Amino acid sequence: MRATNRLTAKGVASAPPGKHADGGNLWLFKREDGGAQWVLRVTIHGRRREMGLGAYPAVSLAEARRKAEDARAKVRDNIDPIKDRERQKREAARNLHLFKDIVSDTFEGLKPTLKGDGVNGRWLSPLKVHVLPKLGNVPVSEIDQIDIRDTLAPIWHTKAETADKALKRIGICIKHAAALGLPVDMQVVDKAKALLGKTRHKTVHIPALPxxxxxxxxxxxxxxxxxxxxxxxxxxxxxxxxxxxxxxxxxxxxxxxxxxxxxxxxxxxxxxxxxxxxxxxxxxxxxxxxxxxxxxxxxxxxxxxxxxxxxxxxxxxxxxxxxxxxxxxxxxxxxxxxxxxxxxxxxxxxxxxxxxxxxxxxxxxxxxxxxxxxxxxxxxxxxxxxxxxxxxxxxxxxx
Structure with a gap:
């Protein structure tokens, strides 16, 4: 009998409830309700562990075998495939932090230092009105100078003071994201400012009575x-x-x-x-x-x-x-x-x-x-x- 690749696609589909070995410690656990789960048993650092490879039929027999071989390769390199998968998930999750989430987290950290704990919303206002509608749902690691330029260009000359505040606060949020360990471009705000150019707006001071x-x-x-x-x-x-x-x-x-x-x-x-x-x-x-x-x-x-x-x-x-x-x-x-x-x-x-x-x-x-x-x-x-x-x-x- 073959040591590996014992199962067939047709046999998996009609297999009764129970444990079915494909070889190489790859198993199909089929339940009474018809559902099934692929499991790979590995021994790493002297410990025997079971690694889930996904549910059948969402994960086919061929895909389960590919995942199992990738995991076995890591074991041969003395890498725990389960911990490595968890690490990759964490990195993926970090990379998917949306900009609106970073803005919210930044604001929470700044609140104790803001006038009135920021309850009047003046710190958040330029971002809420002019930035988040366009960049709020973009992962912060994907935001580049082109995105920022295109977002602020409509108000760069007409509402220069507001645009400048928005740009500076974007910079604060980018630094906050970097402190969280997210892969962001720390120079993105300076690059965006270079693309936006010098504003034509002139500050108008509040008239004063002589x-x-x-x-x-x-x-x-x-x-x-x-x-x-x-x-x-x-x-x-x-x-x-x-x-x-x-x-x-x-x-x-x-x-x-x-x-x-x-x-x-x-x-x-x-x-x-x-x-x-x-x-x-x-x-x-x-x-x-x-x-x-x-x-x-x-x-x-x-x-x-x-x-x-x-x-x-x-x-x-x-x-x-x-x-x-x-x-x-x-x-x-x-x-x-x-x-x-x-x-x-x-x-x-x-x-x-x-x-x-x-x-x-x-x-x-x-x-x-x-x-x-x-x-x-x-x-x-x-x-x-x-x-x-x-x-x-x-x-x-x-x-």
Whole structure:
């Protein structure tokens, strides 16, 4: 009787339930329900193991014999065919990671460092809107510079800032995939940027009200409503509208308002808490706002949460103004330079701008010029509220 190839295709089809040897330790296990399984018995590293080769009839007799011979060849090379197959499956699974899965995993890892844990979706937004619809279902290892170029080309010149954010975040996701051990091209983003070319888009800065006109505008905010009070406090402190809207009673101590690092622009692990000295005028505005406080917030919305970020902008829009609340930071910065003659480092700190290089900032991180800023904020508050017009005229004339 033959040692191998004992079975025939016709015999396999009509074989009764039980174990049927083809030779060379290849067996067909046929069940009572008619189903069957190919099994190869191997001995590797002194251990006898059974390796499944697939179900019959999906795996034919000829295919089972080919698989069995491949496994025997590995055994002859002292390779465990079962472990080698598992390794190949893992590699195949890694190579099939879709880009949308990598984006999701990257975001989960970044969440603790993002402002508000990324709940507003600003980090994900450029990817969700412009990238994932085209590349989300593509295995990350297959994404090349052509794919990225074709995805971002429609917005590269028309929505340059959004496209740039999307490109940078693609790069972060590619690095994350590489850290997972996936075979990706680490230079793919640089290559895509070279193909996209230099953008024709020019950044348009938010219009700012000239500092000389700020007192008149400030005086027009006289309704005593939350929106007017919020805009007044924004003008007086030079902070962003998000910080004003989320102002809480517990953030204030005396004449100092401490904005938590996670509420500042940027990443939480890189942004320390920021202290804002409150002028006497700012403290008066806050005292009025306290009358509307709810759940600890001084600027709550009508229903729940805090005042909308559009509330203050709409005041200016309804008046037909091109300027917006964020522009008052520029108004303050120019006043600091032209009128107050504030040192550059102090003026930049007034707006929570980083100054110097990373090394110099590490030595001065605990030095925020608070006393100097307190004096400048008081002067700004007096000017804005119209209580120091004579001083301003004198300073301008002197310059």
């Amino acid at each position: 500092w000389r006109d700020v007192p008149d505008f400030y005086a027009s905010l006289s309704e005593g409503s939350l929106a007017h009070l919020g805009l007044r406090l924004l003008i007086l402190t030079g902070v962003r509208s998000d910080a004003v809207r989320h102002l809480q009673e517990g953030q204030m101590s005396g004449d100092v308002w401490t904005i938590p690092g996670e509420a500042m622009k940027g990443l939480k692990d890189k942004t320390p808490d920021f202290r804002v000295p409150l002028s006497s005028e700012a403290q008066a505005v806050i005292a009025e706002a306290r009358k509307f406080s709810r759940d600890g917030f001084l600027f709550p919305s009508i229903r729940k949460g805090v005042m909308s970020d559009m509330t203050m902008s709409q005041i200016m829009a309804r008046r037909g103004m091109k300027e917006r609340p964020h522009g008052f930071r520029s108004s303050l910065r120019i006043w600091l330079a032209e009128v107050a003659d504030a040192p550059h480092e102090v003026a930049e700190t007034m707006l929570a701008h980083a100054t110097g290089n990373r090394v110099s900032r590490s030595y001065t991180r605990d030095f925020d010029h608070l006393d100097k800023r307190r004096a400048l904020m008081e002067r700004w508050g007096q000017f804005v509220s119209g209580k120091a017009s004579g001083e301003v005229v004198q300073l301008v004339a002197k310059r």
